[in-house]
């Protein structure tokens with residue numbers, strides 16, 4: 001295979017380009033020079049410490065992907081066959097697949113139109129009014145199954161309004177897991193996400209704010225859960241001399257070479273977040289004059305990382321504006337993308353319970369994620385905004401938009 005120059009179909013302005021430089025190279029070089037290539041040893045431990053310190057949790061367990069982190073967190077939380085887990089449908093498929101890996105089932109609850117994350121009122125109402133406590137277990141009246149956990153996904157860098165959910169879940173013995181894969185560095189009421197619930201998961205895949213190429217992490221304050229996560233993700237080996245295993249484990253440990261990149265990335269994180277905020281601010285200002293465009297949400301109690309700066313088009317009476325915009329962006333070499341197709345529409349999860357999904361599909365149909373790299377330069381961002389402006393002007397030419 002040959003390495004070719006950039007072809008015409010490749011985007012010129014990326015959706016989210018990683019910040020990789022001399023720091024990362026130095027760490028990886030050092031790691032290789034010492035022969036620390038596997039997951040054993042101090043490098044992975046050091047990465048765990050850096051993330052645990054940053055988020056403010058007692059324990060961090062590094063794994064090979066965010067999906068593996070979610071699977072591990074669910075297992076540690078005791079989620080098993082035929083249990084149910086409350087999860088939004090508006091999320092990346094991995095949040096829900098991890099539930100299926102445990103033999104459990106999703107219960108899809110709507111997202112709030114203000115934050116696009118799990119609706120706290122609907123979640124609390126579901127736990128309070130649709131379920132009964134029987135023999136110390138919370139049972140979903142509609143299905144007769146145990147509701148074991150809530151997976152609160154901090155979508156696109158914006159935190160979930162978690163306090164009411166945590167309170168209702170704790171009162172009923174239900175464990176709350178944060179899927180913080182998209183939101184490292186975000187804050188909820190001045191507390192960092194990843195340290196708010198019983199367990200939390202991060203992803204370090206290539207497009208996330210902090211990347212290790214591939215990787216993930218389980219965060220918790222519980223000594224017991226952290227030990228169990230470590231055990232499960234290293235093949236559940238119970239003896240360090242003999243190959244004795246006491247349950248079905250997984251080969252999920254993060255290799256040192258990836259962790260080395262992560263250590264350097266964590267040093268950059270505050271600066272990356274600041275630059276991403278500046279990008280978000282410029283979008284907010286640049287799009288303010290466009291009545292058909294709603295800026296990316298940020299609640300008064302939230303500090304978003306704007307992982308992907310995602311706007312909503314007010315196109316309910318003008319369908320197809322979104323697709324026109326996506327086409328215009330592609331033609332200009334700008335990488336923009338729609339949100340994930342809601343998971344309740346995927347064939348594997350079509351039979352799952354849906355709890356008042358009033359906003360999920362509307363948000364999906366009208367949202368577009370714009371280039372959000374921390375290194376996005378002013379001129380490129382101006383081009384993105386002007387392409388957006390032009391595409392909407394063409395899409396609404398001759399049409400009545402006085403209702404906006």
Ligand SMILES: *Cc1c(COP(=O)(O)O)cnc(C)c1O
Nearest residue numbers: 065066067092094181182203205
């Ligand atoms: C990226 C992502 C994951 C999965 O992470 P991987 O590291 O790609 O396995 C899980 N949940 C959400 C919400 C994500 O965005």
